[in-house]
């Protein structure tokens with residue numbers, strides 16, 4: 083018996099910051115580690131998805147490797163045979179299945195996808211690619227090729243997961259059991275546990291979420307920041323004039339955000355950290371504690387990043403890609419036979 087499959091695409095954007103790290107990367111890595119005994123865990127870099135909107139192509143190759151390496155640096159075990167780490171474009175079945183599914187997908191249903199409407203709304207006509215329109219079909223192929231049952235997705239991706247279920251059912255109704263239908267969104271949330279709604283706020287303006295698009299960069303800590311620079315950003319974080327450390331995001335958003343950050347750095351519940359410093363009146367002293375731990379965290383992460391050379395990363399990617407080509411290839415053949423692109427099974431047994 084093969085284990086059920088958990089599958090997730092690792093969004094590969096530039097300039098990851100600590101909000102991405104604690105909110106997305108670490109939970110995914112923890113999930114992979116804790117589930118890999120009973121599940122096959124597929125983690126992949128959706129490189130074909132990465133230019134559905136315009137990008138600088140001269141950076142793509144480096145970015146793909148940087149992302150894989152960052153996951154390794156953050157603790158993703160490379161020696162676990164049940165955790166696969168691969169590049170989408172190195173498994174050509176993704177593109178091939180996409181084309182086949184395209185021909186069973188309605189123009190209307192793709193036009194109704196909210197992410198397409200949002201993203202295309204922000205682009206000029208000549209920049210809206212057919213690839214952007216087709217994005218959910220490629221994503222469905224990503225999932226269906228491996229019979230994936232569990233797919234952790236954020237709220238912005240639930241409509242795409244629903245589409246993957248729809249197209250799987252549509253094909254199964256038409257051609258017999260071709261695909262495993264992934265679990266519905268509600269069951270996904272039950273399986274993975276509803277996200278804690280983690281939000282790290284901007285250091286300068288703690289009522290808005292920390293985001294890489296902040297122009298000054300002062301309110302945001304990037305994973306690639308000089309550790310000393312990051313410490314300075316913490317030291318100059320906006321606080322309040324209450325002169326008392328308390329966890330109260332409504333009244334003291336700046337201090338509460340620093341408590342959240344400290345709790346994440348320590349891997350402890352915020353209530354525990356908050357009670358340790360409750361009532362402390364010298365904000366400078368409190369900030370120094372957070373700044374030191376942030377500095378140490380970045381030093382360790384960057385050191386860990388440096389210990390992985392590209393050869394180690396590429397070896398893992400290639401090993402996974404070999405295994406994935408086999409699995410995905412088998413699914414693709416099933417579909418090709420069903421739609422008449424390959425002779426039925428009986429023939430090659432003669």
Ligand code: TRP
Nearest residue numbers: 089090091093128221224225233
């Ligand atoms: N679209 C996903 C995101 O933006 C990334 C992704 C691509 C994905 N293919 C996937 C996620 C398949 C889950 C399954 O986050």
